[in-house]
Amino acid sequence: MRDSDRFAARLIGKATDEQMRLIMKAYRFAKEAHRGQLRDGGGRYFEHPKAVALILMDELAHYDPEMIMAALLHDVLEDRPDIPWQEIENNFGKGTYRLVRIMTKERGLSAEQEREYFSGFLFLDWRERVVKLCDRLHNIRTLCDCTRRKQRRYLKETYEVFVPLAEKTHPYLYAELCKACARAETALV
Structure with missing residues (x-):
């Protein structure tokens, strides 16, 4: 059976x-848009x-079509300005x-603009925060693939912005994000 199936x-x-x-159109669109790109x-x-998208469906049992499509498409505009x-x-x-x-972070933000971008997450609606x-949960779970510098930056951002956001948004995501951060920190040592 194929991945898409x-x-x-x-x-x-x-x-x-x-x-x-x-949803499957979004799957194919995102797959094509990211063709040739590597993590x-x-x-x-x-x-x-x-x-x-699988975290939404398999771990949270959320099948809101817009949330699933947004999960699939969330990096397309960031990575493909064309x-x-x-x-x-x-x-x-x-x-x-x-x-x-909302999920698209513009490139080349100053430190101040980045803080504003992150602080805006508190005002997002529930669906936006969950996606x-x-x-962020998947990024932290796969953080070991990044440079140590990026790992430290991501962990700092996650503890400062995303852990408090998760605590206010979804108990499962809060617990999983805390566990993933702890594992990533242990691997950094």
């Missing part, structure tokens, strides 16, 4: 045919957004576009 099988009974069609550890980049914002909205709807837009936290 296994992914689609998770949606049976959880999504309508139209929702499944759109820090050398693996295919698409495995990251797919893993974020893809216009409107393409996400036109293909996947305003709700998915809004989630993706962002699933993204």
Whole structure:
């Protein structure tokens, strides 16, 4: 069974045919958009957004189509500036576009702008926070693939921004983020 078929099988009974069609369209769109891109550890980049969507479905049992599509598409606009914002909205709807837009961190932010970006997370709605936290959880779980400098920066950001956000948002994500950070810190020593 192909990877995409296994992914689609998770949606049976959880999504309508139209929702499944759109989610799988987002799956293919993200996979194509990230073609040739690699994660820090050398693996295919698409495995990251797919893993974020799987955290939503397998660990949280959330099957909101817009959240799943946003998880799949969340890095497309950040990593592919040649893809216009409107393409996400036109293909996947305003709700998915809004989630993706919120998750997209602009490149080249100053330290002050980055603090403002992170502080804005407290004002996001529940769905936006959950997708962002699933993204951070997967990044922390795979942090060992990054340079030590990046690991330290990610852990600092996570403790300062994402752990408090998770505590206010979702008990499971809070517990998992704390465990993942502890494992990452242990591996750093």
